[in-house]
Amino acid sequence: MNKTVNPKDLTSEDDYGPLYAARKKVYPQSVSGTFRRIKWGLMAFCLGVYYFLPFVRWNRGVGAPSQAVLIDLPNSRFYFFFIELWPQEVYYFTGLLIVAAVALFLINSIGGRIWCGYLCQQTVWTDLFYAVERLIEGDRRERMKKDASSDPMKLERISEIVLKHSIWLLIAWWTGGAWVLYFNDAPTLVKELVTFQGPMIAYVWIGILTATTYLLAGYMREQVCTYMCPWPRIQAALTDEWALNVTYRYDRGEKRTSVKKAAELRALGQQVGDCVDCYQCVAVCPTGIDIRNGPQMECIQCGLCIDACDNVMAKIGRPKRLIGYDNDINIHRRQEGKAPVYRIVRPRTIVYSAIIAAVGGIMIYTLATRSLLDVNVLHDRNPVAVKLSDGSIRNAYTVRLLNKSGYDRVIAIDADGPANLTVHVVGVDSVTPDRPMVVIPRDSTSELRLLVTAPAESNPEKSVPVRFHVTDVGLGEVASATDNFVAP
Amino acid sequence: MTDHSEVDTVTGKSTTGHEWDGIKELNTPLPRWWVISFYLTIIWSIGYWIVYPAWPLISSHTTGLLGYSTRASLAVELANLEALRGEKMAALAAAPLADIEKDPALLALARAKGRTVFGDNCAPCHGSGGAGAKGYPNLNDDDWLWGGTLDQIMQTIQFGARSGHAKTHEGQMLAFGKDGVLKADEIVTVANYVRSLSGLPTRKGFDAAKGEKIFTENCVACHGDGGKGNQELGAPDLTDKIWLYGSDEAALIETISQGRAGVMPAWEGRLDPATIKAMAVYVHSLGGGK
Ligand code: SF4
Ligand code: SF4
Numbered sequence: 001m002n003k004t005v006n007p008k009d010l011t012s013e014d015d016y017g018p019l020y021a022a023r024k025k026v027y028p029q030s031v032s033g034t035f036r037r038i039k040w041g042l043m044a045f046c047l048g049v050y051y052f053l054p055f056v057r058w059n060r061g062v063g064a065p066s067q068a069v070l071i072d073l074p075n076s077r078f079y080f081f082f083i084e085l086w087p088q089e090v091y092y093f094t095g096l097l098i099v100a101a102v103a104l105f106l107i108n109s110i111g112g113r114i115w116c117g118y119l120c121q122q123t124v125w126t127d128l129f130y131a132v133e134r135l136i137e138g139d140r141r142e143r144m145k146k147d148a149s150s151d152p153m154k155l156e157r158i159s160e161i162v163l164k165h166s167i168w169l170l171i172a173w174w175t176g177g178a179w180v181l182y183f184n185d186a187p188t189l190v191k192e193l194v195t196f197q198g199p200m201i202a203y204v205w206i207g208i209l210t211a212t213t214y215l216l217a218g219y220m221r222e223q224v225c226t227y228m229c230p231w232p233r234i235q236a237a238l239t240d241e242w243a244l245n246v247t248y249r250y251d252r253g254e255k256r257t258s259v260k261k262a263a264e265l266r267a268l269g270q271q272v273g274d275c276v277d278c279y280q281c282v283a284v285c286p287t288g289i290d291i292r293n294g295p296q297m298e299c300i301q302c303g304l305c306i307d308a309c310d311n312v313m314a315k316i317g318r319p320k321r322l323i324g325y326d327n328d329i330n331i332h333r334r335q336e337g338k339a340p341v342y343r344i345v346r347p348r349t350i351v352y353s354a355i356i357a358a359v360g361g362i363m364i365y366t367l368a369t370r371s372l373l374d375v376n377v378l379h380d381r382n383p384v385a386v387k388l389s390d391g392s393i394r395n396a397y398t399v400r401l402l403n404k405s406g407y408d409r410v411i412a413i414d415a416d417g418p419a420n421l422t423v424h425v426v427g428v429d430s431v432t433p434d435r436p437m438v439v440i441p442r443d444s445t446s447e448l449r450l451l452v453t454a455p456a457e458s459n460p461e462k463s464v465p466v467r468f469h470v471t472d473v474g475l476g477e478v479a480s481a482t483d484n485f486v487a488p
Numbered sequence: 489m490t491d492h493s494e495v496d497t498v499t500g501k502s503t504t505g506h507e508w509d510g511i512k513e514l515n516t517p518l519p520r521w522w523v524i525s526f527y528l529t530i531i532w533s534i535g536y537w538i539v540y541p542a543w544p545l546i547s548s549h550t551t552g553l554l555g556y557s558t559r560a561s562l563a564v565e566l567a568n569l570e571a572l573r574g575e576k577m578a579a580l581a582a583a584p585l586a587d588i589e590k591d592p593a594l595l596a597l598a599r600a601k602g603r604t605v606f607g608d609n610c611a612p613c614h615g616s617g618g619a620g621a622k623g624y625p626n627l628n629d630d631d632w633l634w635g636g637t638l639d640q641i642m643q644t645i646q647f648g649a650r651s652g653h654a655k656t657h658e659g660q661m662l663a664f665g666k667d668g669v670l671k672a673d674e675i676v677t678v679a680n681y682v683r684s685l686s687g688l689p690t691r692k693g694f695d696a697a698k699g700e701k702i703f704t705e706n707c708v709a710c711h712g713d714g715g716k717g718n719q720e721l722g723a724p725d726l727t728d729k730i731w732l733y734g735s736d737e738a739a740l741i742e743t744i745s746q747g748r749a750g751v752m753p754a755w756e757g758r759l760d761p762a763t764i765k766a767m768a769v770y771v772h773s774l775g776g777g778k
Contacts, residue, residue: 386775390728
């Protein structure tokens with residue numbers, strides 16, 4: 001709550017600070033440890049999947065694309081290994097988005113923002129770009145010194161900078177290049193791209209994604225997380241007191257002082273904390289914050305400060321995890337001398353898991369039982385019904401048959417209606433009376449015009465439901481649709 | 489002139505020297521990248537003026553170095569579109585009329601093309617779905633004045649009916665009353681006789697024998713024995729359930745007294761042959777037959 005303050009009493013401390021602050025460049029130091037290893041592993045996995053997945057083949061038979069994951073925009077098809085989705089099935093993506101969102105909530109309620117720290121593409125690519133920078137320009141101190149140096153640029157320094165940006169651009173370009181491979185047969189597209197025969201749109205997208213990767217991972221870095229990403233704001237509502245967050249365990253005592261001072265004070269029986277104020281945790285932090293100040297919006301929970309501090313603790317012979325994944329409840333419990341408790345199964349996590357299981361289950365069920373034959377019927381509107389010269393009544397329908405399978409099918413069409421309806425498909429000479437058969441090529445749709453006639457003496461009512469059945473004469477698979485038969 | 493010499497005591501920043509009701513504006517310049525982009529857009533726009541058509545002159549305009557014009561680029565795009573469709577339309581033009589409906593791809597093309605052309609040219613009379621109206625035949629039924637086979641439909645579209653084209657369909661319903669051929673009571677009688685042909689109820693006290701006699705003397709020549717009609721002359725079948733101008737007594741009396749001669753325009757010369765073909769297929773697929 002803001003207090004009402006008389007403007008005259010305002011001091012500089014009451015000031016809300018400038019609206020715009022120049023960025024303080026962060027120079028994260030390299031670190032080794034458990035979480036750093038996990039991060040390397042996940043980075044290798046994520047980038048490996050992203051860069052190489054388009055080259056994974058999947059045999060779908062002759063004439064069908066043989067790419068495992070393919071978004072075929074011109075033909076409006078999406079292929080994912082054994083799954084082939086049609087445009088009218090985009091609701092699977094809705095389901096996937098719901099599952100993804102709730103999974104994020106679930107992760108958040110268990111381990112806080114670990115998505116941000118380990119899997120978010122901004123984190124992954126920034127981390128990669130930092131690794132390149134460190135390799136070429138050296139670690140934190142060296143980089144700071146080089147940046148601060150007012151020396152005229154030496155050749156060595158220039159070549160360093162050029163090399164760094166070249167490698168960055170190379171990674172960025174490969175990132176953009178991998179993106180377009182998901183939209184076309186990868187080996188073919190690669191060949192076209194390198195011989196400058198590729199479609200313009202591919203070059204445009206590679207350009208856009210090269211630029212965004214280069215700018216976001218090379219220049220914007222932690223600013224994306226702090227200023228551009230909405231997630232830090234939302235997560236405050238998703239996390240609760242049981243969620244594990246990267247936490248400085250102030251229960252291990254204050255005050256913070258140097259190793260030597262601490263030993264002296266301890267000898268005197270005075271209260272001293274484990275933190276030796278070495279600022280290692282701050283030096284390694286990719287967002288440049290001091291986690292010892294408590295939970296902060298900028299913290300992406302990458303755990304690197306845990307590694308840094310663990311190394312320090314090991315050196316000075318104090319127990320590890322002065323900084324660790326923990327929560328406030330346990331810090332208080334420890335202060336009171338009780339053992340910490342960790343509660344992963346809570347109403348919140350149960351609900352999230354249930355939602356994921358339900359949506360996932362529905363998706364799997366519908367995917368497993370979905371029909372590869374479908375029919376849509378549209379009644380002619382003008383005229384809705386026609387009286388023929390012998391008094392019989394005819395209705396016309398536009399019928400769309402969908403054959404989602406990988407083979408051509410012979411489909412018989414019949415209508416279940418009030419009287420003895422006869423069915424005729426324009427352009428088809430029916431062999432079986434009233435049950436015209438058409439061939440629908442594999443993986444395609446056919447639009448047919450259907451003329452359905454009721455004899456004069458049947459005298460149908462103003463409007464009666466009629467059910468159309470389309471039957472695969474080979475497999476016996478049936479799809480149906482209902483419409484109305486209308487009398488003039 | 490702005491005066492930047494005054495410094496705000498609280499923030500330590502200079503002010504712009506503007507003051508409104510005691511509120512002063514801090515001098516907070518725009519970010520440099522913004523200003524640079526702004527100047528770049530100005531430079532860009534000057535280049536644009538030179539390269540593209542830009543400035544109006546008294547009777548024309550500057551044409552630009554590239555000689556670009558939106559009209560020309562539109563023409564190019566239209567030509568591309570024509571070329572794109574040309575291949576398919578050529579296939580349609582080449583295919584024999586009778587074979588189009590047997591080829592699903594050609595049928596789909598002809599129906600799509602036909603539907604558009606029908607909407608542009610035929611819908612004003614026949615309705616958007618070909619449902620027709622009084623005096624304009626319903627193209628969805630199986631009753632065809634000039635024949636409903638694919639060839640016959642094609643011919644009617646090409647040359648029209650009473651259109652003035654050399655090959656047009658001719659033949660008209662005479663005005664028996666206006667021309668004084670039949671007297672008023674004879675017209676009423678024959679009108680009732682015609683209704684009886686298709687099983688419609690007749691007026692009380694109507695003399696069927698007299699009606700038949702009048703019909704035989706005056707109408708059989710065109711409508712044929714028993715009123716079965718004659719597609720050569722566009723004379724409708726009077727025994728079926730479909731009536732172009734209505735089947736009630738008053739409508740029939742009007743038809744017999746005043747005559748009828750609806751006109752279907754000829755489309756040959758106005759639409760290219762492939763288009764006419766597509767239209768014929770479309771109309772035939774509406775429900776055409778006989
Ligand atoms: S405070 Fe620690 S966990 Fe948070 S971003 Fe910095 S290094 Fe990562
Ligand atoms: S790394 Fe550990 S010991 Fe060093 S300042 Fe951070 S919390 Fe204290």
